[in-house]
C-alpha cells in the first residue's frame with residue numbers, strides 16, 4: 001500500500017524550488033562543451049544487454065553486480081544504461097557518424113542506473129554529464145577533454161578539486177603487466193573475494209578496482225602499470241602532461257588509478273574532492289582506444305569522461321558555490337469580477353508574447369487571498385484590476401520591492417510595463433560611480 005507514495009530506494013526527486021540549480025549546472029556544462037566543439041547526442045535509456053556486456057566489459061563490477069537487466073515482453077534482454085559511453089559508441093556506428101570527418105565530438109546529459117548500495121553520493125538512478133571524442137589518437141585530445149572538465153569546474157567556482165592522472169598502457173605493455181600482477185595476486189589467491197579470484201584468471205587489473213576492504217588492502221602492494229609502459233605509451237603520457245602544463249592545469253600522477261571500466265587504454269584520470277565524504281570522485285575518464293572496434297567498428301582511438309551530477313551538486317552545496325537566483329514572475333494581476341478577468345487574460349497573453357512572466361489567480365479568490373498568493377510567488381510587480389479600472393482604462397502597478405506605485409494605461413499595458421520596469425532596473429545602475437537618473441529618459445520616476 002505505502003509503496004505507491006514512496007520513491008524507489010536510491011532515487012531522488014528534484015523539486016520545483018530546486019530545479020533552477022540543476023538547470024544552471026546543465027546549461028553551463030552544455031555551453032562549455034560547445035566551446036570545445038562538442039555537440040549533444042541523445043540516446044535511449046535502454047539498450048540490448050549485450051552492448052554493455054561487451055562495451056563496459058563483463059569482468060567489471062558494473063556488469064557483474066550493478067546492472068538493471070530484464071527481459072521485455074518480446075523476450076529480449078534489455079538493460080537500463082549504467083553509463084553513457086557504450087550507447088554513444090553504438091549510435092556513432094549505427095548512424096554513420098564514423099563516416100564523417102574525424103574526430104567526432106559528442107556530449108550528453110543522461111540518467112544512469114546501477115544497482116548499488118545507496119548512500120551519500122551513490123544512487124541507483126543518477127545523472128552524468130559526459131563527453132566522447134571519437135577518432136583521434138593524439139595526446140592533444142586527452143589534454144583537451146581534461147581542460148574541458150576543468151573549465152566547467154572553474155566556471156561553477158568549485159575549489160579544491162584535485163586532478164589525478166595515470167596511464168594504464170596499451171594491450172602490448174599490458175601483457176607484461178598482467179603477468180606481473182598475476183604472479184603477485186596468485187600468492188594471495190585464497191584471501192581474495194570470490195569475484196576477484198575469478199578476475200585473477202580473466203582480468204587481474206580489475207582486482208585493483210575492487211571495493212572489498214580485503215582485496216583493496218592486498219592490492220596496495222601490487223606492481224603498478226606505469227612501470228611497465230612501452231615507449232609509445234610513455235611518450236603519449238609525457239605529451240599529455242606537457243599539454244596540461246602549458247595550460248597551467250595542475251595534476252598529480254596516481255599510479256593506482258585504473259578506472260572501473262574494461263575498455264580504457266593509456267590515459268585515465270579522475271577529479272577528486274575531499275569535501276563530500278567517501279564518494280569523492282566527481283569525474284572519471286580516459287582513453288578507450290579498443291572499444292569502437294570491440295563493438296564492430298573500424299579501429300578508432302577515442303576517449304571521454306563521465307561526471308556525476310549529483311556529486312557535483314553536493315560539492316557545490318558543500319562549498320557554497322554561487323547559484324543564480326530562481327526566476328520570479330514579472331507580474332501578478334489581481335483580478336476582480338468578470339470584466340477584469342477577461343482583461344487580465346488579455347494582458348497576460350500580451351506580456352508573455354513579449355517575454356515577460358505574467359500570472360493571474362486561476363482560483364479567482366478574494367483580493368486578500370490573491371495578494372497573499374502573489375507574495376508567495378515573489379512577483380516583481382503586482383496590479384489590482386476591478387470594474388473601475390477596466391472602466392477608466394488605467395490601474396496602479398505596484399513594485400513589490402519598493403512599494404512604489406505607478407499609474408499605467410491598460411490599453412498600452414505592455415509598453416508601459418516595459419518602460420517602468422526598465423527605468424527601475426536602470427535606476428539601480430551607477431555610471432562611473434555616480435547614480436544616473438535613467439528614469440528621466442522615460443518620463444517616469446521622480
Ligand code: ATP
Pocket residue numbers: 083114116121122123124125126127128259260279281282283284285306307308309310311
Ligand atoms: P565509483 O568508484 O564511485 O563507484 P565509478 O568508477 O563506478 O565510481 P564511473 O563509472 O567512472 O564511476 O562514472 C563516472 C562518474 O559517475 C563517477 O565519477 C561519479 O561521479 C558518478 N557515479 C558513478 N556511480 C554513481 C552512483 N551510483 N551514484 C551517483 N554518481 C555516480
Ligand code: MG
Pocket residue numbers: 061260
Ligand atoms: Mg562504481
